[in-house]
Amino acid sequence: MTEPIVRVYTRFAEVEAPPKSRVYADVAARVADDPRMLGFLAELPPQKWQPNLFFSAVQYLCGPVPDWPWFRTRFAERTDEIREVMLARRTQTNEPARCATLLPALAQLPQPLALLEVGASAGLCLQPDRYGYDYGRVTIPGPLTLRCHANDATPLPSRTPEVVWRAGLDLNPVDVTNADDCAWLEALIWPGEEERLPRLRAALELAKQDPPPVRRGDLRADFASLAREAPRDATLVVFHTAVLIYVREAAERVAFAESVRAAGAVWLANEASPVIPGVEIEDHPADFLLARDGRPLGWTDSHGTWINWL
Incomplete structure (x- = not known):
């Protein structure tokens, strides 16, 4: 057993x-x-x-x-x-540095953007426009600098995206104004990665100034209704990181991907490659794959410290 x-x-x-x-x-x-x-x-x-x-x-x-x-x-x-x-509780790691691996893909899209994150936790990845970035050869100023190593092929942006609408969906939203919820996010940081703690706390402080709206719901049942609330004059981007692994049935993952397409949204998945519907690529077991509409873009660190564009 x-x-x-x-x-x-x-x-x-x-x-x-x-x-x-x-x-x-x-x-x-x-x-x-x-x-x-x-x-x-x-x-x-x-x-x-x-x-x-x-x-x-x-x-x-x-x-x-x-x-x-x-x-x-x-x-x-x-x-x-x-x-x-x-x-x-649930494993709801909300690592803001993941925004650094999403940013090159977001910057390529027609602006402005409407961001919808499924499995959003506290919504810290819903505010890529509120951070600064340091990729080594390119820096973008901001109140919290996210450092990320990018290979030469990565199309690095010169500024943050223009976000006019943002919303999250989560089975159990984390309240950035609740001390116990914030303590749980801190407890999700692994021994040996204590350098992530100041970054998490800084991102939480930014979020408290204007909390990202995260609604309680299941991506399998509640995604479509939330997507309809996005403004039609912005590019709707549906994204997620380390979420589909918890949707156990492959058919349900496929159904979610189809619902994103039906909503007319751009779909950014940052996951273990085997759980992204429609993707055919040799798996890197310890890495995540960033894919747009099922097309591989690059390999990424699950906590946002590096990206290798394909």
Whole structure:
């Protein structure tokens, strides 16, 4: 019964975590070999098996994870509370630096833009026009500078896009004015990536000045009605990052892509390549693929630190 969970945590330990967090890679490997923790996870719904959800729940309650012995002790002490957090919360990493990998694609579109993000979390990626950017050979000033390495093929813009409308859709929107919600976003940052924390806090402060509107809803059922609210004299851009992986049925992902096309929108997907409908390209397991209307544009870091345009 725990074999699928072992596979999830082994893959996380061997593929997903090592480039970003040696602590999480080690903890995941140990969880995959710990009967008590595997039994704990097996009692949860399959969508709650995610390592990032489990580890973030511990960080939310107990603080940053330093190593396996500490994690094992905290788990034993607070098992029931960890379960409650995992059942109540979702993995809603809202990394504003992802805007740096979206910006080259956004800048190529007819302006102005109407942005609609599905799986928007707190909406921090709905404000690409409110940040500054540093790509090395090109810089764009702003109150929060997002640094991103871009290869020579990347078409770097000289200014931020003109956004006249923005809206988000999320199963459980994160309120940027709620301290507990903000603490949860901080808990989603992995050990070894603490440099992301000041950036997240700065982006939250910007968002509090004019909170991006994020509506509660499911992309499979509520996307079309929200898309109809966008102004018709702007280019409607529907985008998402690390969202389709949670839509388990391939048919539902295809149906979503068709609904985006039916809305007449430009579709920007920044996801693991196998979950983007219609894309045929050799997978890079640890990277995301940025695609426009199903056409690959470039490989990206899941947290926005680099982009390699194809």
